[in-house]
Amino acid sequence: MEPGIVERVLRYVDAELLVELTRSLIRIDSVYRPERGTGEAGVARYVTELLEAWGFSVRVEEAAPGRPNVLAELCGTREGKTLLFEAHSDVVTEGDASLWTYPPFEGVVVDNRIYGRGACDTKGNLAAAMVALKAIKDAAADFGGRILLAVPVDEEGLMIGIKKMIESGWCNEVDGAIICEPEENQLCIAQKGALRIGIRAHGKMAHGAIPRAGINPITPVCRMVARLAELERSEGAHHGEDPLVGWPSITPTIFLAPPSGEPQINVIPNQAYVTLDVRTTPRQDHGFLKEAVLNIAREEADKVPGLRVETAVIDDRPCTYTPPDDPVVQAAAEAVRLVTGREPQYNGVPGATDGTFLWAWKGIPIVTFGAGKREVPHQVDEYVDIPELIETARLYAAAAMIFLSTRR
Template sequence: MMNEREKAFVQAVDKEELVSLTRDLVRIDSVIRPETGNTEHQVVQYITEWIRRELGIEPIVQEVARGRENVIVTLDSGRPGPCLMIEGHMDVVSEGDRSSWTHDPFAAEIVDGRLYGRGSCDMKAGDAIALIIAKIFKHTDKPWAGKLRIGLVCDEENMMIGIKHFIKTGYADDVDACLVPEPEENNLCLSMKGAIRAIVRVHGKMAHGAMPLTGINPNTRLARIILAFEEFERKEKERCGADPFIGLPSVTFTVIQSPPAGEPAQLNVMPAEAVGYVDIRTTLAQNHDAVRESLQAILKNLASEDSDFKADIEFIEDRPVVGISRDEPIAAISAQAYRDITGEEPKWNGVPGATDGTFLSAWKNIPCLVNGPGPRHIPHQKDEYVEIDELYECAKIYALTASRFLAPGSQHCKKTS
């Protein structure tokens, strides 16, 4: 049950303002478009102006790369207590073929209780929740303790340079717990899948298509690698089984290029090189060092069977599997807030991919709970949407969770605050 202080935080969530802010953010195209130079910059400008107007404070804007920025706001209660962070990202994936959308991807149309648009759930809705919670804490006359930090970062959809920069510059040092409102249907996600990203390069010898025996075909050898990695995936699924929250491991070739990007391709020319990009997703039953060693061993084995086989694998990113228990304070408090707001038991789950919270957990040992509005299956697809009622429900859960985590006398500090 909520006390009067907690009710005040929940009742301060203005549904109309929340929806309006989400729509404004969706209408700003923050797809990273190298061909035009478009980045998150316009969203950064909108958010910084909103913070100045609605909170009356100056946010920190970190330049991470050219046109790529983080926005950071810290509210200090003036009382000793823990630091709670709400984290989100401002970039969105490409909308693809606009003509395939039923609703304009940047119009933020509302139809039958759904707000449509690219980034509507992944994760402009989550960003709006973070900002609204900050506004509530800034203007409340109810007591609270510790600090509330909002970190809205760039580049989550690629190499996560935004959150890495955020951490390296010290803004995570005093954070005791973090909420990440990624689209999870308001499920409480305790764990996040790990990820290893790799580039496989196969070296052959260019030749005329009419005289293939004068060359070495990298394409057929890349095909062998793909099939061998698929067999490794099958065995890992069998060995590990399905994790109750994050499912099965996977090894997926996502990009195949032959010849590599930038080199002219001709139908009657056997290329000298073929390249494959691999997205490997791991579960708690796997060890990343062992996975890398197994994939390298596959290449060595294929080379032992073919004197013309020359291939190498470069691992370009490593995102460990992370997770917390239901007893972790941020999880337990969020679960009770969910019960008090909805009258139902929360659904515990895991994130099928990595989030910025992966690095907050892995690098700084910060307990991260991922729970935000939006269907789990719709991010990166056409006609992305968020249910308005689910968005509003999530904001109220966040308001109640934050009010309890940052209550006067809170004992949730794990770091020096």
């Protein structure tokens, strides 16, 4: 690596641009709500136009109608490794906007913080990656290989964006990936696995005053949920707390009865539907858990004559782990030392990210880090601290140069 190149690149990290870019991204409502006409397309269009204006090569491909992925490329002066930055374009719903102190899609700055949906998850980190790549380009840094910036859709859903990128071959030559997520700039080298399971109980509609004329699906589904809480406790006692990703969990997240149509207080619904968000640690067996959930559902359904139950695995994502001595983790660690003067802190992601599929489907080593407190995403008054965000952009720029300076 050219002597002093990292320090020169860091001088080109534009803090003012970073703040304004983050605010601009927040102002684009990218919650996927086709009924309202919102989604990731606005962010994709804005990012594409800006990156092209900065001189990057950009490709766009729809993962689904109206849901475009973006991939930008910066090539070095010679052959070498490929580093991928990944930051998704979608955000979760703001919920009840009246509960927010500041409007969720305005990117308000108060007391050195940027407020808004996506401020830390992950539009601030997307902006940090863009500014880091621009700094490398503007500094005319001499490096081998290439840097890719992936901006996929639907990370907050079923991750169809990153799946499409992988299927299309966009990630075939990647040697390491930095996943841009809010982790307080701790280097996360492990991620929890995830199982999403739906349970649907079919009963018989009847008058609430004459319950024996129907088959009420609500009570057996409630018993299933109670037994799943016991399963969660049993799994926790058996496997314990993982040092990086914490405790396993089985969390009911949606309960609908009836799942469609209008509910009424004096009507027994014909169906009840519950979804489970199961988060696993490396020692757990997904096959065992799927079978355990199925058995609980069947056993409780068998206690109610005429009740029929269906279970469906909606998504299955493995745990991931990248060793601390992997080159992409080492590059991130050296960047932390160089930029902050601190020793890196290692941790694990409490959920799954798009990096799950890069690791599981393509064997790409990943490290996840970025600005933002871990507890803040998906909450009212989401924010990111500006000094930490600037630090993140500098870390991304330094990590890229360090990673690309080493041989395959």
